[in-house]
Amino acid sequence: MNSIVTDHAQRGVVAERAPARIRVRNLRKSFRRHGGGGEVIPVNDITLDVAANEMVVLLGPSGCGKTTLLRCIAGLETPDSGDILINGEPVYSSASAVLLPPNRRPISMVFQSYALWPHMTLFDNVAYPLQARNVPARDIKERVLQTLDVVGLASLARQYPGQISGGQQQRVALARAVVSQTGVVLFDEPLSNVDARVREQLRLEIRRMQKTFGFSALYVAHDQNEAMAVADRIAVLNDGHMEQIGVPEEVCNLP
DSSP states (O other): OHHHHHHHHHHHHHHHHSOEEEEEEEEEEEEEOTTSOOEEEEEEEEEEEEETTOEEEEEOSTTSSHHHHHHHHHTSSOOSEEEEEETTEEEEETTTTEEOOGGGSSOEEEOTTOOOOTTSOHHHHHHHHHHHTTOOHHHHHHHHHHHHHHTTOGGGTTSOGGGSOHHHHHHHHHHHHHHTOOSEEEEESTTTTSOHHHHHHHHHHHHHHHHHHTOEEEEEESOHHHHHHHOSEEEEEETTEEEEEEOHHHHHHOO
8 A cells, every 4th residue: 555655646746846738727617507597606716737647537426517627628618717728728718718619629538428430440430530630541540550459459440339348449439539649638437337347447558548658637537446546636526616636545535
């Protein structure tokens, strides 16, 4: 246990010193309930940094705002106010009237529903973000096969999503997220649709892939064991506020 604590503590120190890949400042997002039910504020003055090669897990109960925060960073929701910077460049700023659409933000995203195209092979699913960025075909083939090899699916490249298991589909989604090498990956409860045994394997694979590809990640989870397994730091959200952020052992032992 001491070695694990030391490992997390050392990673936390590195994260503090490294420049932020994701920077969120005083972010606020509200919704108006239908039928005159009042206002809901799932993201209420959130400030957060994710450093290079760091994985920060957003942890909290259902409705605490973690997915809304992730969707704001991805560009799938428009905040009311605040700032979001990716790799030092603003993608949203209420003060400067900046609002980049999702396709212009240098990020990738992994959804809990896999979000694979059923009519496309595994190769074509993973190749799609490179094709959208006009990467040369020769380079696409090499990068896709290398990435599928990392997740152990190179031999299934010509299969379709419906022909493989749920765990394998999520590996394809992981491969698609990292193949474009954006440096920033957002995870929205990516393991909630797989069974317990596969979930444990994928936790290890996600950490291994992070080390292999060197990306920074913001990871939404509701399971404390999952958060402890994958996080460099855990941000605890409740009722739209960030209540605590720290290395996993600090959050667990000194809440």
